């Protein structure tokens with residue numbers, strides 16, 4: 147994903163890219179296309195790129211084990227300085243550009259942020275009911291008999307206790 151910076155005069159420009167994940171060699175869990183919206187802010191001495199990355203992923207739910215599709219999102223900024231004599235800045239997002247450079251390649255950054263956006267916790271929905279621990283029924287699809295048997299005695303006791311307290 148290359149931005150030809152000489153095409154843009156000093157000022158703010160909104161750019162949008164759509165790329166297939168295959169083209170960027172992004173493998174599972176990524177599917178379909180990624181959408182990258184960037185705001186490019188160019189001045190005499192620097193270019194600031196603020197990006198918003200959205201990619202579709204196919205994940206397996208931690209609770210119920212079903213496959214589901216979801217969109218993951220990542221926001222990041224990249225700063226390109228035209229002056230290599232600038233003080234040492236220990237920031238991975240700050241890069242130096244030779245004045246003769248006419249383009250920037252953001253492919254590696256996009257791949258890194260895509261990989262960082264894969265969620266640690268993967269749930270098909272926030273209120274996924276998961277699987278019954280006794281019989282393995284997917285409780286999102288139907289209920290099973292063990293559920294009531296397991297829960298009732300405890301709930302009864304708690305309800306009686308609550309009655310007493312009231």
Ligand SMILES: [Zn+2]
Nearest residue numbers: 207210270274
């Ligand atoms: Zn689930």
Ligand SMILES: [Zn+2]
Nearest residue numbers: 278281290292
């Ligand atoms: Zn069950």
